Amino acid sequence: MHLVGLQAENFRNFSTVQLSFAKHTNLITGSNGSGKSNLIELIYYALFSRSFKTSEDMNLLHWKESYLRTQIEFQRDGVDKTVVVSFNSNKEKKVLLNNIPEKFSVLFRESSVIVFSPSTSQLVKGLPSVRRKWLDRILVRVDREFTSILYSYQQTLRNRNALIKRKLIQKEDYDLYDLLTTNLVSLSSLIRKGRQDLIKMINAVISPTVSKMDLPMFSSIELKYYHSRMMEDPSLLAKEEIKRGGTLIGAHLDQIEIFHGDASVRDFSSEGEQKLISFCLKLCEFDLIQVKTKNSPVCLIDDLFSELDEDRAQLLFKYVSSVSQTIFTDLTGRLIEADKVIPLTREENTICLP
Amino acid sequence: MYEFTPSYLKAVEELHQLPGIGPKSAEKLAASFLKMKQEDFHGFVEALQELREKVKQCSRCYNLAESELCLICSDPERDQTKLCVVEESKDLVAIEKTGAYNGLYHVLQGVLKPIEGIQSNKIRLKELFHRLQHESFQEIILATNFNYEGELTAMYIVKELKNSSLTISRLASGLPMGSDIEFADQLTLKNAFRGREKFSEEMI
Ligand SMILES: Nc1ncnc2c1ncn2[C@@H]1O[C@H](COP(=O)(O)OP(=O)(O)O)[C@@H](O)[C@H]1O
Ligand SMILES: [Mg+2]
Ligand SMILES: [Zn+2]
Numbered sequence: 001m002h003l004v005g006l007q008a009e010n011f012r013n014f015s016t017v018q019l020s021f022a023k024h025t026n027l028i029t030g031s032n033g034s035g036k037s038n039l040i041e042l043i044y045y046a047l048f049s050r051s052f053k054t055s056e057d058m059n060l061l062h063w064k065e066s067y068l069r070t071q072i073e074f075q076r077d078g079v080d081k082t083v084v085v086s087f088n089s090n091k092e093k094k095v096l097l098n099n100i101p102e103k104f105s106v107l108f109r110e111s112s113v114i115v116f117s118p119s120t121s122q123l124v125k126g127l128p129s130v131r132r133k134w135l136d137r138i139l140v141r142v143d144r145e146f147t148s149i150l151y152s153y154q155q156t157l158r159n160r161n162a163l164i165k166r167k168l169i170q171k172e173d174y175d176l177y178d179l180l181t182t183n184l185v186s187l188s189s190l191i192r193k194g195r196q197d198l199i200k201m202i203n204a205v206i207s208p209t210v211s212k213m214d215l216p217m218f219s220s221i222e223l224k225y226y227h228s229r230m231m232e233d234p235s236l237l238a239k240e241e242i243k244r245g246g247t248l249i250g251a252h253l254d255q256i257e258i259f260h261g262d263a264s265v266r267d268f269s270s271e272g273e274q275k276l277i278s279f280c281l282k283l284c285e286f287d288l289i290q291v292k293t294k295n296s297p298v299c300l301i302d303d304l305f306s307e308l309d310e311d312r313a314q315l316l317f318k319y320v321s322s323v324s325q326t327i328f329t330d331l332t333g334r335l336i337e338a339d340k341v342i343p344l345t346r347e348e349n350t351i352c353l354p
Numbered sequence: 355m356y357e358f359t360p361s362y363l364k365a366v367e368e369l370h371q372l373p374g375i376g377p378k379s380a381e382k383l384a385a386s387f388l389k390m391k392q393e394d395f396h397g398f399v400e401a402l403q404e405l406r407e408k409v410k411q412c413s414r415c416y417n418l419a420e421s422e423l424c425l426i427c428s429d430p431e432r433d434q435t436k437l438c439v440v441e442e443s444k445d446l447v448a449i450e451k452t453g454a455y456n457g458l459y460h461v462l463q464g465v466l467k468p469i470e471g472i473q474s475n476k477i478r479l480k481e482l483f484h485r486l487q488h489e490s491f492q493e494i495i496l497a498t499n500f501n502y503e504g505e506l507t508a509m510y511i512v513k514e515l516k517n518s519s520l521t522i523s524r525l526a527s528g529l530p531m532g533s534d535i536e537f538a539d540q541l542t543l544k545n546a547f548r549g550r551e552k553f554s555e556e557m558i
Pocket of ligand 3: 412413416428
Protein backbone atom coordinates (compact mmCIF):
# COMPACT_ATOMS: atom_id res chain seq x y z
CA MET A 1 0.00 0.00 0.00
CA HIS A 2 1.11 3.61 -0.25
CA LEU A 3 0.08 7.01 1.04
CA VAL A 4 -1.03 9.59 -1.48
CA GLY A 5 -1.89 12.79 0.35
CA LEU A 6 -2.32 14.30 3.76
CA GLN A 7 -4.20 17.35 4.98
CA ALA A 8 -4.41 18.48 8.58
CA GLU A 9 -5.33 21.37 10.80
CA ASN A 10 -4.11 22.11 14.30
CA PHE A 11 -2.12 18.98 14.93
CA ARG A 12 0.69 19.56 17.48
CA ASN A 13 2.95 22.35 16.19
CA PHE A 14 1.25 22.48 12.76
CA SER A 15 -1.65 24.79 12.07
CA THR A 16 -2.14 23.57 8.51
CA VAL A 17 -0.61 20.73 6.53
CA GLN A 18 -1.15 20.00 2.90
CA LEU A 19 1.09 17.39 1.48
CA SER A 20 1.40 14.71 -1.15
CA PHE A 21 3.79 11.78 -0.95
CA ALA A 22 6.13 10.23 -3.46
CA LYS A 23 5.35 6.60 -4.08
CA HIS A 24 8.74 5.39 -2.92
CA THR A 25 10.95 7.50 -0.69
CA ASN A 26 10.08 10.62 1.27
CA LEU A 27 12.45 12.53 3.49
CA ILE A 28 11.39 14.92 6.23
CA THR A 29 14.24 17.21 7.28
CA GLY A 30 14.58 20.04 9.74
CA SER A 31 16.43 21.06 12.86
CA ASN A 32 15.51 19.83 16.32
CA GLY A 33 12.09 21.03 17.33
CA SER A 34 10.94 21.69 13.78
CA GLY A 35 8.22 19.05 13.97
CA LYS A 36 9.66 15.98 12.23
CA SER A 37 8.49 13.55 14.87
CA ASN A 38 5.13 15.30 15.04
CA LEU A 39 4.66 14.77 11.32
CA ILE A 40 5.36 11.05 11.67
CA GLU A 41 2.88 10.91 14.53
CA LEU A 42 0.38 12.84 12.44
CA ILE A 43 0.57 10.33 9.59
CA TYR A 44 -0.06 7.49 12.02
CA TYR A 45 -2.91 9.33 13.72
CA ALA A 46 -4.53 10.20 10.41
CA LEU A 47 -4.57 6.51 9.44
CA PHE A 48 -5.64 4.96 12.74
CA SER A 49 -7.24 7.79 14.74
CA ARG A 50 -4.80 7.04 17.55
CA SER A 51 -1.33 8.21 18.35
CA PHE A 52 1.41 5.70 19.10
CA LYS A 53 2.85 8.10 21.65
CA THR A 54 -0.05 9.24 23.78
CA SER A 55 -3.49 7.94 24.61
CA GLU A 56 -4.67 11.49 25.34
CA ASP A 57 -5.81 13.20 22.15
CA MET A 58 -5.97 16.53 23.97
CA ASN A 59 -2.17 16.63 23.84
CA LEU A 60 -2.37 16.61 20.07
CA LEU A 61 -4.36 19.82 19.77
CA HIS A 62 -2.25 22.74 18.61
CA TRP A 63 -1.84 25.09 21.60
CA LYS A 64 -5.06 26.82 22.51
CA GLU A 65 -6.96 25.53 19.48
CA SER A 66 -10.32 23.87 20.02
CA TYR A 67 -10.27 21.26 17.27
CA LEU A 68 -8.04 19.25 15.01
CA ARG A 69 -8.79 17.57 11.75
CA THR A 70 -6.81 15.14 9.64
CA GLN A 71 -7.46 13.63 6.25
CA ILE A 72 -5.29 11.05 4.58
CA GLU A 73 -5.62 9.36 1.22
CA PHE A 74 -3.97 6.06 0.50
CA GLN A 75 -4.11 3.31 -2.03
CA ARG A 76 -4.21 -0.38 -1.29
CA ASP A 77 -4.55 -3.14 -3.88
CA GLY A 78 -5.40 -0.47 -6.41
CA VAL A 79 -8.29 0.86 -4.33
CA ASP A 80 -8.29 4.48 -3.12
CA LYS A 81 -9.33 5.10 0.45
CA THR A 82 -9.69 8.16 2.63
CA VAL A 83 -9.74 8.44 6.39
CA VAL A 84 -10.93 11.64 8.05
CA VAL A 85 -10.48 12.15 11.78
CA SER A 86 -11.80 15.12 13.70
CA PHE A 87 -11.42 15.79 17.38
CA ASN A 88 -12.34 18.78 19.52
CA SER A 89 -11.67 20.08 22.99
CA ASN A 90 -14.99 18.62 24.21
CA LYS A 91 -13.28 15.31 23.49
CA GLU A 92 -15.68 14.49 20.68
CA LYS A 93 -14.03 12.39 18.02
CA LYS A 94 -15.35 11.43 14.61
CA VAL A 95 -13.73 8.93 12.29
CA LEU A 96 -14.81 8.40 8.71
CA LEU A 97 -13.48 5.78 6.34
CA ASN A 98 -14.61 6.67 2.83
CA ASN A 99 -17.25 8.89 4.41
CA ILE A 100 -18.63 6.14 6.62
CA PRO A 101 -18.11 6.16 10.42
CA GLU A 102 -15.72 3.44 11.47
CA LYS A 103 -14.15 1.88 14.54
CA PHE A 104 -10.47 1.74 15.38
CA SER A 105 -10.34 -2.02 14.90
CA VAL A 106 -11.48 -1.62 11.31
CA LEU A 107 -8.96 1.13 10.55
CA PHE A 108 -6.30 -1.07 12.01
CA ARG A 109 -6.89 -3.66 9.33
CA GLU A 110 -7.48 -1.20 6.51
CA SER A 111 -3.99 0.16 6.31
CA SER A 112 -0.64 -1.23 7.22
CA VAL A 113 2.20 0.75 8.71
CA ILE A 114 5.39 -0.05 10.59
CA VAL A 115 6.97 2.64 12.74
CA PHE A 116 10.65 2.72 13.59
CA SER A 117 11.35 5.38 16.18
CA PRO A 118 13.40 6.17 19.27
CA SER A 119 10.82 4.27 21.32
CA THR A 120 11.33 1.10 19.26
CA SER A 121 14.00 -0.05 21.72
CA GLN A 122 11.26 -0.39 24.36
CA LEU A 123 10.45 -3.62 22.58
CA VAL A 124 13.53 -5.08 24.25
CA LYS A 125 14.01 -2.80 27.23
CA GLY A 126 10.41 -2.21 28.15
CA LEU A 127 7.92 -4.03 30.34
CA PRO A 128 6.45 -7.37 29.24
CA SER A 129 3.26 -5.54 28.26
CA VAL A 130 5.12 -3.81 25.41
CA ARG A 131 6.01 -7.16 23.87
CA ARG A 132 2.55 -8.64 24.44
CA LYS A 133 0.97 -5.67 22.73
CA TRP A 134 3.45 -5.89 19.90
CA LEU A 135 2.59 -9.53 19.22
CA ASP A 136 -1.14 -8.92 19.58
CA ARG A 137 -1.06 -6.05 17.14
CA ILE A 138 0.70 -8.19 14.56
CA LEU A 139 -1.85 -10.95 15.09
CA VAL A 140 -4.77 -8.57 14.72
CA ARG A 141 -3.45 -7.60 11.32
CA VAL A 142 -2.84 -11.09 10.01
CA ASP A 143 -5.77 -12.91 11.61
CA ARG A 144 -9.28 -11.46 11.58
CA GLU A 145 -10.49 -13.93 14.20
CA PHE A 146 -7.85 -12.76 16.65
CA THR A 147 -9.43 -9.31 16.92
CA SER A 148 -12.67 -10.71 18.26
CA ILE A 149 -10.84 -13.13 20.55
CA LEU A 150 -8.86 -10.25 21.98
CA TYR A 151 -11.96 -8.10 22.31
CA SER A 152 -13.85 -10.84 24.15
CA TYR A 153 -10.85 -11.40 26.36
CA GLN A 154 -10.66 -7.75 27.35
CA GLN A 155 -14.37 -7.64 28.07
CA THR A 156 -14.16 -10.82 30.12
CA LEU A 157 -11.24 -9.47 32.08
CA ARG A 158 -12.88 -6.13 32.82
CA ASN A 159 -16.12 -7.78 33.86
CA ARG A 160 -14.33 -10.30 36.00
CA ASN A 161 -12.30 -7.57 37.71
CA ALA A 162 -15.44 -5.56 38.38
CA LEU A 163 -17.11 -8.60 39.90
CA ILE A 164 -14.10 -9.39 42.07
CA LYS A 165 -13.94 -5.81 43.35
CA ARG A 166 -17.50 -6.23 44.56
CA LYS A 167 -16.31 -9.25 46.54
CA LEU A 168 -18.58 -12.08 45.32
CA ILE A 169 -21.24 -12.03 48.00
CA GLN A 170 -24.10 -14.10 46.66
CA LYS A 171 -24.25 -17.52 45.08
CA GLU A 172 -25.22 -15.88 41.79
CA ASP A 173 -22.02 -13.82 41.89
CA TYR A 174 -20.04 -17.02 42.17
CA ASP A 175 -21.86 -18.58 39.26
CA LEU A 176 -21.06 -15.58 37.10
CA TYR A 177 -17.49 -15.55 38.38
CA ASP A 178 -17.13 -19.24 37.45
CA LEU A 179 -18.51 -18.57 33.99
CA LEU A 180 -16.12 -15.67 33.46
CA THR A 181 -13.26 -17.83 34.70
CA THR A 182 -14.12 -20.57 32.23
CA ASN A 183 -14.30 -18.02 29.43
CA LEU A 184 -11.06 -16.35 30.53
CA VAL A 185 -9.25 -19.68 30.53
CA SER A 186 -10.49 -20.77 27.13
CA LEU A 187 -9.86 -17.39 25.54
CA SER A 188 -6.41 -17.36 27.15
CA SER A 189 -5.54 -20.60 25.47
CA LEU A 190 -6.59 -19.22 22.07
CA ILE A 191 -4.52 -16.09 22.63
CA ARG A 192 -1.55 -18.14 23.77
CA LYS A 193 -1.78 -20.36 20.75
CA GLY A 194 -1.83 -17.32 18.46
CA ARG A 195 1.11 -15.69 20.18
CA GLN A 196 3.15 -18.88 20.36
CA ASP A 197 2.61 -19.67 16.70
CA LEU A 198 3.64 -16.13 15.86
CA ILE A 199 6.76 -16.43 18.00
CA LYS A 200 7.68 -19.58 16.08
CA MET A 201 7.36 -17.65 12.85
CA ILE A 202 9.40 -14.75 14.16
CA ASN A 203 12.13 -17.05 15.43
CA ALA A 204 12.26 -18.65 12.02
CA VAL A 205 12.85 -15.35 10.22
CA ILE A 206 15.28 -13.79 12.70
CA SER A 207 18.36 -15.30 11.14
CA PRO A 208 17.68 -14.11 7.55
CA THR A 209 16.60 -10.72 8.89
CA VAL A 210 19.73 -10.05 10.90
CA SER A 211 21.85 -10.96 7.92
CA LYS A 212 20.06 -8.29 5.90
CA MET A 213 21.20 -5.83 8.53
CA ASP A 214 24.68 -7.38 8.48
CA LEU A 215 24.42 -8.36 12.12
CA PRO A 216 25.38 -12.06 12.03
CA MET A 217 26.18 -12.06 15.75
CA PHE A 218 22.44 -11.79 16.44
CA SER A 219 21.40 -14.81 14.41
CA SER A 220 20.78 -16.84 17.55
CA ILE A 221 18.31 -14.35 19.02
CA GLU A 222 15.20 -16.16 20.16
CA LEU A 223 11.86 -15.18 21.68
CA LYS A 224 10.43 -17.32 24.45
CA TYR A 225 6.92 -17.37 25.79
CA TYR A 226 6.15 -17.88 29.47
CA HIS A 227 2.69 -18.67 30.77
CA SER A 228 1.61 -16.83 33.86
CA ARG A 229 0.38 -19.08 36.64
CA MET A 230 -2.36 -21.54 35.85
CA MET A 231 -5.66 -22.13 37.59
CA GLU A 232 -4.94 -23.63 40.93
CA ASP A 233 -7.58 -24.67 43.42
CA PRO A 234 -10.51 -22.49 42.25
CA SER A 235 -11.73 -21.69 45.78
CA LEU A 236 -8.28 -20.54 46.85
CA LEU A 237 -7.98 -18.50 43.69
CA ALA A 238 -11.24 -16.67 44.38
CA LYS A 239 -10.11 -15.84 47.92
CA GLU A 240 -6.81 -14.48 46.74
CA GLU A 241 -8.34 -12.53 43.90
CA ILE A 242 -10.79 -10.86 46.27
CA LYS A 243 -7.93 -10.01 48.61
CA ARG A 244 -5.83 -8.54 45.80
CA GLY A 245 -8.79 -6.93 44.08
CA GLY A 246 -8.32 -8.29 40.57
CA THR A 247 -7.75 -11.18 38.19
CA LEU A 248 -4.57 -13.14 38.84
CA ILE A 249 -4.63 -15.61 35.96
CA GLY A 250 -4.74 -15.34 32.19
CA ALA A 251 -2.92 -14.42 29.01
CA HIS A 252 -2.73 -10.74 29.92
CA LEU A 253 -0.11 -11.67 32.51
CA ASP A 254 2.07 -13.86 30.27
CA GLN A 255 5.65 -12.88 29.59
CA ILE A 256 7.74 -12.80 26.47
CA GLU A 257 11.49 -12.71 26.91
CA ILE A 258 14.21 -12.30 24.33
CA PHE A 259 17.31 -14.43 24.56
CA HIS A 260 20.69 -14.21 22.98
CA GLY A 261 22.04 -17.70 23.48
CA ASP A 262 21.32 -18.36 27.14
CA ALA A 263 21.36 -14.75 28.26
CA SER A 264 18.32 -12.53 28.52
CA VAL A 265 18.81 -9.55 26.23
CA ARG A 266 16.97 -7.32 28.64
CA ASP A 267 19.38 -8.11 31.46
CA PHE A 268 22.68 -8.62 29.71
CA SER A 269 22.93 -6.70 26.44
CA SER A 270 24.22 -3.17 26.06
CA GLU A 271 21.95 -0.25 25.19
CA GLY A 272 23.32 -0.24 21.67
CA GLU A 273 22.75 -3.95 21.21
CA GLN A 274 19.23 -3.64 22.58
CA LYS A 275 18.47 -0.95 20.06
CA LEU A 276 19.81 -3.04 17.17
CA ILE A 277 17.88 -6.09 18.30
CA SER A 278 14.67 -4.05 18.59
CA PHE A 279 15.10 -2.78 15.06
CA CYS A 280 15.73 -6.33 13.83
CA LEU A 281 12.53 -7.50 15.53
CA LYS A 282 10.60 -4.70 13.84
CA LEU A 283 12.08 -5.84 10.55
CA CYS A 284 10.82 -9.35 11.29
CA GLU A 285 7.41 -7.79 11.81
CA PHE A 286 7.80 -6.03 8.49
CA ASP A 287 8.62 -9.30 6.71
CA LEU A 288 5.81 -11.24 8.33
CA ILE A 289 3.17 -8.61 7.68
CA GLN A 290 4.29 -8.47 4.10
CA VAL A 291 4.08 -12.21 3.62
CA LYS A 292 0.88 -12.75 5.58
CA THR A 293 -1.12 -9.84 4.21
CA LYS A 294 0.44 -10.00 0.72
CA ASN A 295 0.91 -6.27 0.99
CA SER A 296 3.92 -4.21 1.89
CA PRO A 297 3.37 -1.91 4.84
CA VAL A 298 4.34 1.75 4.70
CA CYS A 299 7.49 2.35 6.73
CA LEU A 300 7.70 5.40 8.95
CA ILE A 301 11.22 5.86 10.29
CA ASP A 302 11.82 8.66 12.76
CA ASP A 303 15.44 9.81 13.24
CA LEU A 304 16.92 7.15 11.01
CA PHE A 305 20.52 8.28 11.41
CA SER A 306 20.50 9.13 15.06
CA GLU A 307 19.02 5.78 16.06
CA LEU A 308 21.41 3.59 14.09
CA ASP A 309 25.02 3.83 12.96
CA GLU A 310 25.38 4.99 9.39
CA ASP A 311 25.97 1.58 7.81
CA ARG A 312 23.06 -0.01 9.58
CA ALA A 313 20.81 2.92 8.78
CA GLN A 314 21.71 2.63 5.10
CA LEU A 315 21.01 -1.12 5.11
CA LEU A 316 17.67 -0.68 6.83
CA PHE A 317 16.69 2.06 4.45
CA LYS A 318 17.76 0.13 1.39
CA TYR A 319 15.90 -2.95 2.48
CA VAL A 320 12.55 -1.41 3.38
CA SER A 321 12.54 1.13 0.57
CA SER A 322 13.16 -1.58 -2.02
CA VAL A 323 9.71 -3.03 -1.28
CA SER A 324 7.77 -0.32 0.54
CA GLN A 325 6.88 3.30 0.52
CA THR A 326 9.23 4.82 3.07
CA ILE A 327 8.88 8.08 4.95
CA PHE A 328 11.84 8.94 7.14
CA THR A 329 13.14 11.87 9.09
CA ASP A 330 16.66 13.15 9.45
CA LEU A 331 18.26 16.35 10.69
CA THR A 332 20.09 17.14 7.48
CA GLY A 333 19.16 14.51 4.93
CA ARG A 334 22.66 14.70 3.58
CA LEU A 335 23.26 10.94 3.65
CA ILE A 336 20.37 9.68 1.57
CA GLU A 337 18.61 10.75 -1.60
CA ALA A 338 14.84 10.70 -1.57
CA ASP A 339 12.23 11.16 -4.28
CA LYS A 340 10.52 13.84 -2.25
CA VAL A 341 11.93 16.14 0.38
CA ILE A 342 9.73 17.80 2.97
CA PRO A 343 11.78 20.54 4.64
CA LEU A 344 10.56 21.87 8.00
CA THR A 345 11.66 24.92 9.92
CA ARG A 346 11.04 25.88 13.50
CA GLU A 347 9.51 29.20 12.54
CA GLU A 348 7.00 27.88 10.05
CA ASN A 349 3.91 26.04 11.31
CA THR A 350 2.32 25.34 7.97
CA ILE A 351 3.38 22.82 5.35
CA CYS A 352 2.15 23.30 1.83
CA LEU A 353 3.66 20.81 -0.64
CA PRO A 354 0.74 19.44 -2.63
CA MET B 355 -28.44 40.46 30.75
CA TYR B 356 -31.70 39.23 29.23
CA GLU B 357 -32.55 35.56 29.76
CA PHE B 358 -35.26 33.25 28.45
CA THR B 359 -38.40 33.15 30.57
CA PRO B 360 -38.27 30.83 33.61
CA SER B 361 -40.95 28.42 32.34
CA TYR B 362 -39.17 28.06 29.04
CA LEU B 363 -35.87 27.36 30.76
CA LYS B 364 -37.52 24.86 33.08
CA ALA B 365 -38.98 22.93 30.14
CA VAL B 366 -35.62 22.91 28.37
CA GLU B 367 -34.01 21.63 31.53
CA GLU B 368 -36.53 18.77 31.81
CA LEU B 369 -36.22 17.80 28.17
CA HIS B 370 -32.46 17.76 28.49
CA GLN B 371 -32.83 15.05 31.16
CA LEU B 372 -34.20 12.66 28.53
CA PRO B 373 -31.76 10.12 27.10
CA GLY B 374 -30.13 11.21 23.85
CA ILE B 375 -31.31 14.82 24.12
CA GLY B 376 -28.52 17.38 24.27
CA PRO B 377 -29.00 21.04 25.28
CA LYS B 378 -29.45 22.15 21.65
CA SER B 379 -32.09 19.52 20.89
CA ALA B 380 -33.85 20.33 24.15
CA GLU B 381 -34.17 23.96 23.06
CA LYS B 382 -35.41 22.93 19.63
CA LEU B 383 -38.05 20.69 21.19
CA ALA B 384 -39.21 23.39 23.59
CA ALA B 385 -39.48 25.88 20.75
CA SER B 386 -41.47 23.44 18.63
CA PHE B 387 -43.91 22.80 21.49
CA LEU B 388 -44.59 26.51 21.55
CA LYS B 389 -45.34 26.51 17.85
CA MET B 390 -47.68 23.49 17.97
CA LYS B 391 -51.41 23.92 17.44
CA GLN B 392 -53.32 23.70 20.69
CA GLU B 393 -55.12 20.43 19.81
CA ASP B 394 -51.91 18.77 18.60
CA PHE B 395 -50.24 19.67 21.83
CA HIS B 396 -53.11 18.20 23.84
CA GLY B 397 -52.88 15.01 21.83
CA PHE B 398 -49.20 14.83 22.68
CA VAL B 399 -49.70 15.37 26.39
CA GLU B 400 -52.53 12.86 26.46
CA ALA B 401 -50.37 10.23 24.78
CA LEU B 402 -47.70 10.70 27.41
CA GLN B 403 -50.23 10.54 30.21
CA GLU B 404 -51.77 7.39 28.82
CA LEU B 405 -48.36 5.86 28.46
CA ARG B 406 -47.72 6.39 32.15
CA GLU B 407 -51.16 5.34 33.31
CA LYS B 408 -51.90 2.36 31.11
CA VAL B 409 -48.64 0.72 30.11
CA LYS B 410 -47.43 -1.70 32.76
CA GLN B 411 -45.40 -4.82 32.59
CA CYS B 412 -46.88 -8.25 32.15
CA SER B 413 -46.78 -10.05 35.49
CA ARG B 414 -45.74 -13.27 33.77
CA CYS B 415 -43.22 -12.38 31.05
CA TYR B 416 -42.34 -8.72 31.82
CA ASN B 417 -43.30 -7.59 28.35
CA LEU B 418 -45.15 -4.28 28.09
CA ALA B 419 -48.83 -4.82 28.80
CA GLU B 420 -51.99 -2.85 29.38
CA SER B 421 -53.53 -5.41 31.70
CA GLU B 422 -52.25 -8.02 34.17
CA LEU B 423 -51.06 -10.21 31.29
CA CYS B 424 -49.74 -9.08 27.94
CA LEU B 425 -51.52 -10.05 24.73
CA ILE B 426 -49.12 -12.90 24.08
CA CYS B 427 -49.39 -14.44 27.53
CA SER B 428 -53.18 -14.25 27.44
CA ASP B 429 -53.41 -15.88 24.01
CA PRO B 430 -54.37 -19.59 24.46
CA GLU B 431 -53.30 -20.37 20.89
CA ARG B 432 -49.67 -19.78 21.81
CA ASP B 433 -47.46 -22.84 22.18
CA GLN B 434 -47.06 -23.13 25.94
CA THR B 435 -44.08 -25.48 25.70
CA LYS B 436 -41.70 -22.97 24.09
CA LEU B 437 -40.10 -19.99 25.75
CA CYS B 438 -38.03 -17.37 23.97
CA VAL B 439 -35.80 -15.19 26.16
CA VAL B 440 -35.15 -11.65 24.94
CA GLU B 441 -33.48 -8.57 26.39
CA GLU B 442 -36.22 -5.99 25.81
CA SER B 443 -39.78 -5.73 24.57
CA LYS B 444 -38.53 -4.24 21.31
CA ASP B 445 -36.68 -7.50 20.55
CA LEU B 446 -39.90 -9.40 21.14
CA VAL B 447 -41.65 -7.13 18.67
CA ALA B 448 -38.92 -7.68 16.08
CA ILE B 449 -39.32 -11.45 16.42
CA GLU B 450 -43.12 -11.25 16.29
CA LYS B 451 -42.85 -9.40 12.99
CA THR B 452 -41.14 -12.38 11.39
CA GLY B 453 -44.12 -14.60 12.19
CA ALA B 454 -41.69 -17.49 12.58
CA TYR B 455 -42.39 -18.13 16.24
CA ASN B 456 -45.56 -19.03 18.11
CA GLY B 457 -44.40 -19.74 21.65
CA LEU B 458 -44.17 -17.56 24.75
CA TYR B 459 -41.56 -15.02 25.77
CA HIS B 460 -39.61 -13.86 28.75
CA VAL B 461 -38.28 -10.31 28.73
CA LEU B 462 -35.16 -9.92 30.86
CA GLN B 463 -35.34 -6.13 30.87
CA GLY B 464 -31.58 -5.94 30.44
CA VAL B 465 -28.44 -8.06 30.24
CA LEU B 466 -25.65 -8.96 32.58
CA LYS B 467 -23.08 -6.14 32.71
CA PRO B 468 -20.84 -6.75 35.69
CA ILE B 469 -18.73 -3.71 34.73
CA GLU B 470 -21.73 -1.51 35.38
CA GLY B 471 -22.78 -3.46 38.42
CA ILE B 472 -25.63 -5.20 36.60
CA GLN B 473 -25.62 -8.71 37.95
CA SER B 474 -28.32 -11.35 37.86
CA ASN B 475 -30.46 -9.72 40.55
CA LYS B 476 -30.81 -6.50 38.53
CA ILE B 477 -32.55 -8.17 35.60
CA ARG B 478 -35.44 -10.65 35.44
CA LEU B 479 -33.33 -13.77 35.72
CA LYS B 480 -34.71 -15.06 39.00
CA GLU B 481 -38.16 -14.68 37.51
CA LEU B 482 -37.03 -16.66 34.47
CA PHE B 483 -35.78 -19.57 36.55
CA HIS B 484 -38.94 -19.47 38.63
CA ARG B 485 -41.04 -19.75 35.49
CA LEU B 486 -38.95 -22.59 34.16
CA GLN B 487 -39.67 -24.51 37.37
CA HIS B 488 -43.36 -23.81 37.56
CA GLU B 489 -44.55 -23.77 33.98
CA SER B 490 -44.37 -26.66 31.56
CA PHE B 491 -41.80 -25.60 29.01
CA GLN B 492 -39.89 -28.11 26.95
CA GLU B 493 -37.76 -25.80 24.87
CA ILE B 494 -36.07 -22.53 25.69
CA ILE B 495 -34.66 -20.31 22.97
CA LEU B 496 -32.08 -17.71 23.94
CA ALA B 497 -32.47 -14.62 21.77
CA THR B 498 -30.30 -12.12 23.59
CA ASN B 499 -28.25 -9.87 21.32
CA PHE B 500 -25.09 -11.06 19.62
CA ASN B 501 -22.71 -8.81 21.44
CA TYR B 502 -20.51 -9.54 24.42
CA GLU B 503 -23.14 -8.96 27.12
CA GLY B 504 -25.84 -10.79 25.21
CA GLU B 505 -23.57 -13.81 24.79
CA LEU B 506 -22.52 -13.69 28.42
CA THR B 507 -26.12 -13.63 29.57
CA ALA B 508 -27.02 -16.55 27.30
CA MET B 509 -24.06 -18.54 28.59
CA TYR B 510 -25.02 -17.78 32.16
CA ILE B 511 -28.53 -19.09 31.60
CA VAL B 512 -27.16 -22.24 29.97
CA LYS B 513 -24.86 -22.77 32.91
CA GLU B 514 -27.66 -22.38 35.44
CA LEU B 515 -29.77 -24.88 33.50
CA LYS B 516 -27.15 -27.51 33.01
CA ASN B 517 -29.01 -30.12 35.06
CA SER B 518 -32.41 -29.50 33.54
CA SER B 519 -34.00 -31.62 30.84
CA LEU B 520 -35.05 -28.60 28.77
CA THR B 521 -33.91 -28.30 25.20
CA ILE B 522 -31.89 -25.11 25.05
CA SER B 523 -31.09 -23.35 21.81
CA ARG B 524 -29.59 -20.10 20.70
CA LEU B 525 -30.55 -18.03 17.71
CA ALA B 526 -27.51 -18.35 15.59
CA SER B 527 -26.81 -18.52 11.90
CA GLY B 528 -27.24 -15.47 9.76
CA LEU B 529 -26.74 -12.90 12.47
CA PRO B 530 -23.21 -11.56 12.62
CA MET B 531 -21.44 -11.09 15.95
CA GLY B 532 -22.17 -7.65 17.29
CA SER B 533 -25.64 -7.33 15.80
CA ASP B 534 -28.74 -6.31 17.67
CA ILE B 535 -31.92 -8.29 17.27
CA GLU B 536 -33.93 -5.10 17.00
CA PHE B 537 -32.07 -3.99 13.88
CA ALA B 538 -31.78 -7.36 12.21
CA ASP B 539 -33.80 -7.40 9.04
CA GLN B 540 -36.78 -9.65 9.10
CA LEU B 541 -35.53 -12.25 6.67
CA THR B 542 -32.26 -12.81 8.50
CA LEU B 543 -34.06 -13.00 11.78
CA LYS B 544 -36.53 -15.50 10.39
CA ASN B 545 -33.74 -17.68 9.10
CA ALA B 546 -31.92 -17.37 12.37
CA PHE B 547 -35.02 -18.55 14.11
CA ARG B 548 -35.43 -21.63 11.95
CA GLY B 549 -31.77 -22.53 12.11
CA ARG B 550 -31.33 -22.09 15.84
CA GLU B 551 -28.59 -24.15 17.34
CA LYS B 552 -28.99 -26.59 20.15
CA PHE B 553 -26.58 -25.96 22.95
CA SER B 554 -24.25 -28.82 23.56
CA GLU B 555 -21.80 -29.28 26.39
CA GLU B 556 -18.78 -28.12 24.38
CA MET B 557 -20.31 -24.79 23.58
CA ILE B 558 -20.02 -23.51 27.12
N1 LIG C 1 0.16 20.28 21.10
C1 LIG C 1 1.18 21.05 20.64
N2 LIG C 1 0.96 22.30 20.17
C2 LIG C 1 1.96 23.05 19.70
N3 LIG C 1 3.24 22.66 19.66
C3 LIG C 1 3.54 21.44 20.10
C4 LIG C 1 2.52 20.55 20.61
N4 LIG C 1 3.10 19.39 20.98
C5 LIG C 1 4.41 19.54 20.72
N5 LIG C 1 4.69 20.75 20.20
C6 LIG C 1 5.99 21.31 19.79
O1 LIG C 1 6.40 20.74 18.60
C7 LIG C 1 7.79 20.99 18.48
C8 LIG C 1 8.42 20.00 17.53
O2 LIG C 1 8.51 18.73 18.11
P1 LIG C 1 9.12 17.46 17.35
O3 LIG C 1 8.22 17.01 16.28
O4 LIG C 1 9.47 16.47 18.39
O5 LIG C 1 10.43 18.02 16.66
P2 LIG C 1 11.60 17.23 15.93
O6 LIG C 1 11.23 15.80 15.85
O7 LIG C 1 11.72 17.86 14.59
O8 LIG C 1 12.82 17.46 16.76
C9 LIG C 1 8.32 20.98 19.89
O9 LIG C 1 9.05 22.16 20.10
C10 LIG C 1 7.08 20.99 20.77
O10 LIG C 1 7.14 21.99 21.76
MG1 LIG D 1 12.15 14.08 16.69
ZN1 LIG E 1 -46.62 -11.60 29.00
